[in-house]
Amino acid sequence: EAQVTQNPRYLITVTGKKLTVTCSQNMNHEYMSWYRQDPGLGLRQIYYSMNVEVTDKGDVPEGYKVSRKEKRNFPLILESPSPNQTSLYFCASRQRTDTGELFFGEGSRLTVL
Amino acid sequence: QKEVEQDPGPLSVPEGAIVSLNCTYSNSAFQYFMWYRQYSRKGPELLMYTYSSGNKEDGRFTAQVDKSSKYISLFIRDSQPSDSATYLCAMSVPPYAGNNRKLIWGLGTSLAVNP
Numbered sequence: 001e002a003q004v005t006q007n008p009r010y011l012i013t014v015t016g017k018k019l020t021v022t023c024s025q026n027m028n029h030e031y032m033s034w035y036r037q038d039p040g041l042g043l044r045q046i047y048y049s050m051n052v053e054v055t056d057k058g059d060v061p062e063g064y065k066v067s068r069k070e071k072r073n074f075p076l077i078l079e080s081p082s083p084n085q086t087s088l089y090f091c092a093s094r095q096r097t098d099t100g101e102l103f104f105g106e107g108s109r110l111t112v113l
Numbered sequence: 114q115k116e117v118e119q120d121p122g123p124l125s126v127p128e129g130a131i132v133s134l135n136c137t138y139s140n141s142a143f144q145y146f147m148w149y150r151q152y153s154r155k156g157p158e159l160l161m162y163t164y165s166s167g168n169k170e171d172g173r174f175t176a177q178v179d180k181s182s183k184y185i186s187l188f189i190r191d192s193q194p195s196d197s198a199t200y201l202c203a204m205s206v207p208p209y210a211g212n213n214r215k216l217i218w219g220l221g222t223s224l225a226v227n228p
Contacts, residue, residue, distance in 0.1 A: 104156030
């Protein structure tokens, strides 16, 4: 089954404790992206990757890091989480040449105390 | 002014009603228009996809794009309780405008269809 898998789905952590949210897709997509979704602000792009070893900032990259060492994986790293990073995070992927259809993971709800 | 405006609702309708969801936008360069559906505790999934102007129909769903008015609509006929979800519009520019071609999202409209 074609899917984007994120882990963990739910996480409560404390300020400053480094964490990684993993994302893996099995559709051989070149393009992958991370979003955060907040009430009243909608979906905002954090980082994206056009292919292996190619990453770039989205609209809200501050406080986040990503890496793309393999085509299928695109982890999101919060080096020193802060309460304003409490949010619902989504990983998404598509073919690089596609014009729009993104396939989303089920989301990771992060709470930073 | 946001590039894409969407009334967040919530919208509550009886089963069987015709539902109309709308978005307006300001960037005339948008060529690709999408509607995503997001169930509670799930990621968005693509529902309808339209290129440029016109209508597209898929079962009970119809997507319309009016580029002259910068206005897109999603109609749901014979709405069902299973249609209860948040509906997000999204738009993007043509491929030649940049590699990211990131989607610009509306905030989403929450819809409840009551039995």
